[in-house]
Amino acid sequence: MGRCDVPQSLVENLAYAGALDTVSNLSRRDLRWEIGLRHRPHGSQFVLPLPINQDAPSLPRLTGFEQMLDEYRTMGIHPSSHLMAYLRERLVGITNSLEILGMPDGTKVEVAGLVVRKQRPLANAYFITLEDEFGHIPTILWPGIYARYRHIIRKPILRVAGKVSRRGGTMNIVVERVEPIDAVPSLNLKSKDWS
Numbered sequence: 005m006g007r008c009d010v011p012q013s014l015v016e017n018l019a020y021a022g023a024l025d026t027v028s029n030l031s032r033r034d035l036r037w038e039i040g041l042r043h044r045p046h047g048s049q050f051v052l053p054l055p056i057n058q059d060a061p062s063l064p065r066l067t068g069f070e071q072m073l074d075e076y077r078t079m080g081i082h083p084s085s086h087l088m089a090y091l092r093e094r095l096v097g098i099t100n101s102l103e104i105l106g107m108p109d110g111t112k113v114e115v116a117g118l119v120v121r122k123q124r125p126l127a128n129a130y131f132i133t134l135e136d137e138f139g140h141i142p143t144i145l146w147p148g149i150y151a152r153y154r155h156i157i158r159k160p161i162l163r164v165a166g167k168v169s170r171r172g173g174t175m176n177i178v179v180e181r182v183e184p185i186d187a188v189p190s191l192n193l194k195s196k197d198w199s
Contacts (some may be wrong), residue, residue: 115143129145
């Protein structure tokens with residue numbers, strides 16, 4: 005890496021997103037360290053060509069979770085997997101979207117996911133679609149439940165308890181309780197909300 009007129013934050017974001025994985029034999033964490041050592045802004049004084057290898061510590065590789073967080077922060081997605089794939093092992097008693105497909109009407113269930121859509125097409129019902137690593141989970145909140153949890157449902161990742169409802173060929177989870185999942189508070193994830 006030599007002198008360039010690209011802002012350091014842009015080069016770091018390329019490293020965070022994995023865009024430099026194929027052009028560098030360094031791990032993402034080592035690469036970010038190297039960028040910090042070598043980057044000089046436009047117009048700054050040239051540095052002497054002294055060796056810097058002795059300044060590079062032995063850094064641990066990023067965990068899959070850390071790599072996922074970096075990719076969400078820089079690109080808004082994690083191309084190789086889903087946020088819920090990393091969170092699922094931390095959540096006990098959660099049913100995934102595939103398992104719900106075979107559950108009969110009235111089954112009590114707890115689900116969790118990234119909020120991808122909020123709608124209010126009817127005056128008496130609110131709809132929130134959660135997404136996990138296997139698909140979408142449609143939920144319904146009646147006005148009383150919505151009023152009780154209206155501040156919590158603004159969170160980007162939710163844990164929902166309710167009952168499976170099968171009516172007219174559709175399946176929804178009728179929500180009874182909502183909890184936020186704050187495992188990744190630094191991510192700026194947003195759903196497509198109703199107006």
